[in-house]
Every structure is written in structure tokens, then in C-alpha cells.
Amino acid sequence: xxxxxxxxxxxxxxxxxxxxxxxxxxxxxxxxxxxxxxxxxxxxxxxxxxxxxxxxxxxxxxxxxxxxxxxxxxxxxxxxxxxxxxxxxxxxxxxxxxxxxxxxxxxxxxxxx
Amino acid sequence: xxxxxxxxxxxxxxxxxxxxxxxxxxxxxxxxxxxxxxxxxxxxxxxxxxxxxxxxxxxxxxxxxxxxxxxxxxxxxxxxxxxxxxxxxxxxxxxxxxxxxxxxxxxxxxx
Numbered sequence: 001x002x003x004x005x006x007x008x009x010x011x012x013x014x015x016x017x018x019x020x021x022x023x024x025x026x027x028x029x030x031x032x033x034x035x036x037x038x039x040x041x042x043x044x045x046x047x048x049x050x051x052x053x054x055x056x057x058x059x060x061x062x063x064x065x066x067x068x069x070x071x072x073x074x075x076x077x078x079x080x081x082x083x084x085x086x087x088x089x090x091x092x093x094x095x096x097x098x099x100x101x102x103x104x105x106x107x108x109x110x111x112x113x
Numbered sequence: 114x115x116x117x118x119x120x121x122x123x124x125x126x127x128x129x130x131x132x133x134x135x136x137x138x139x140x141x142x143x144x145x146x147x148x149x150x151x152x153x154x155x156x157x158x159x160x161x162x163x164x165x166x167x168x169x170x171x172x173x174x175x176x177x178x179x180x181x182x183x184x185x186x187x188x189x190x191x192x193x194x195x196x197x198x199x200x201x202x203x204x205x206x207x208x209x210x211x212x213x214x215x216x217x218x219x220x221x222x223x224x
Contacts, residue, residue: 004156033211042200042214043157056211090156092212101147102212104156 002027004093004105012111013081021076021108025093032074033102034066035090043090049074050096078110086112116140117201122219125195131188133218135201138182143205146177147212148186150197157200157214160186191222 005024013019025032031050035043045058049068068074072093078085088109092102118136125131137146145164149157161168161175163184168175174187188195200217 035212035214042198042216043212045211045213048211058211092156101159101162103159104149106156 004029004091004103006089006091006105006108008108009106010109010111012113015081015083015112017081018077018079019081019110021078021089021091021110023074023076023091023093023105025072025074025091026103029093029095029103030072031094031096032068032072033092033094034074034076035092036060036085037088037090037107039087046076081112083112086110116144116203116213117215119199119201119215119218121216122221124221124223125188125191127193127222127224128190131191131195131220131222133186133188133199133201133220134183135185136183137201137203140181140203141205144203145205146175146181146184147202147204148173148175149200149202149214150195151200151217152194152197160199191220193222193224196220196222 003026007022033048034046037043046060047057048055052068063079065077088107090107091105094102145162147162148160151157161173163175163177177184198217198219200214
């Protein structure tokens with residue numbers, strides 16, 4: 001049983017560009033959350049998707065958007081990249097509306113130059 | 114903002130118990146205490162969670178005080194592979210929820 005998978009592993013972009021990160025949840029999980037982790041800090045919640053809709057959102061600008069597909073996989077899009085967007089982007093999945101723990105993927109390391 | 118307070122770092126000798134404290138004095142009645150850890154360059158890994166009773170699984174034990182304002186994660190026999198950042202989180206367990214991480218405790222297990 002594959003866990004949470006993310007692609008790509010690493011990515012280098014230039015300031016002002018746009019980027020799309022992808023996540024496939026653990027089998028049986030229908031809720032996907034995205035987090036941004038800057039170097040030396042804890043993960044910061046970006047947003048959560050359930051039933052193809054954004055259910056909760058953290059304190060991130062509209063440049064950060066997402067999508068969830070019918071197969072529960074998800075994308076994170078970031079427009080007009082800033083140097084400060086350089087971070088590890090983590091995806092976590094869980095069975096929706098339950099007490100179960102979230103399973104995290106290995107993350108995508110984004111570097112903005 | 115994170116609702117928990119943890120020491121920034123701790124040391125533990127290999128083979129000894131590691132006791133990681135967490136203060137969550139503003140915890141609500143419907144909030145659970147969750148512990149995750151993050152080994153360098155990997156995604157966080159779930160360890161254990163509890164509401165008010167002490168909990169134990171194959172990885173660790175969780176001791177929650179009677180007033181629920183603090184808790185302790187216990188790794189009974191720490192190994193070098195337990196060196197990681199440990200996050201204590203409080204959140205509602207069910208329904209739409211988001212996990213707010215603080216800075217965590219960096220645990221160093223030394224030989």
C-alpha cells in the first residue's frame with residue numbers, strides 16, 4: 001500500500017514564475033492538506049481539500065491556490081513566485097471527518113531564485 | 114498561532130527513556146493532543162494522540178495531566194534513529210480541522 005506521494009521531489013523556479021506541485025493521497029484517504037515548511041521552522045498550514053472543495057485555509061495569499069480531483073489527488077499552484085516562497089511543501093492525507101492521524105508525504109523542495 | 118509550548122531542544126542517552134514535555138494550558142474540551150516527529154528532510158510522522166486518558170502504542174506513551182494543561186511523550190528506549198524534531202499539537206479530532214505546528218523540540222539521542 002503506497003503512502004502519500006508527491007511530485008516532483010525538487011524544483012527550481014525563477015521569481016515571478018508559476019509552479020504546480022502534485023500529491024496523491026494514501027489509499028482510502030479522501031482529504032488532502034497542504035503545508036509550507038521554511039528552513040528551521042515547523043510546517044505552516046496552507047489549505048485543506050475535501051470532496052473537491054477547499055474547506056479550510058491558513059494565512060496565505062491568493063497566489064496560493066489548489067485543486068482536488070475526483071480520484072482525491074490534489075495540486076498546489078503558486079503564482080508570481082517570490083524568493084520567500086522557497087520552502088519544503090508537504091502534502092498530508094487523512095480519511096475525512098475522522099479522528100485518524102494525517103499521513104504526510106516526503107515533500108517537494110521548491111527553490112526560487 | 115500554535116497553542117503549545119515545548120522546549121527547543123533536549124538530549125537523551127541511547128537506551129534511556131526520552132521524556133518530552135508539552136504545555137497546552139488553553140486546550141479546549143474537544144481538542145486532542147497529537148504528537149508528530151520529523152526526521153531530517155522527511156515529512157512529519159504521526160506518533161500518538163489522546164484526549165484525556167494516557168495512551169500507549171508500539172512507538173511511545175502519552176501521559177496527559179488530569180487538568181489536560183500539559184502532557185509528556187515518552188520514548189521508552191531511545192535509539193539514535195529517534196533523533197528528530199518532535200511536535201506537540203492540539204486540535205479538534207473530527208470534522209474540518211487544520212494542524213498548526215509550533216517550532217517543536219529537537220531531540221538529540223547520543224551514543
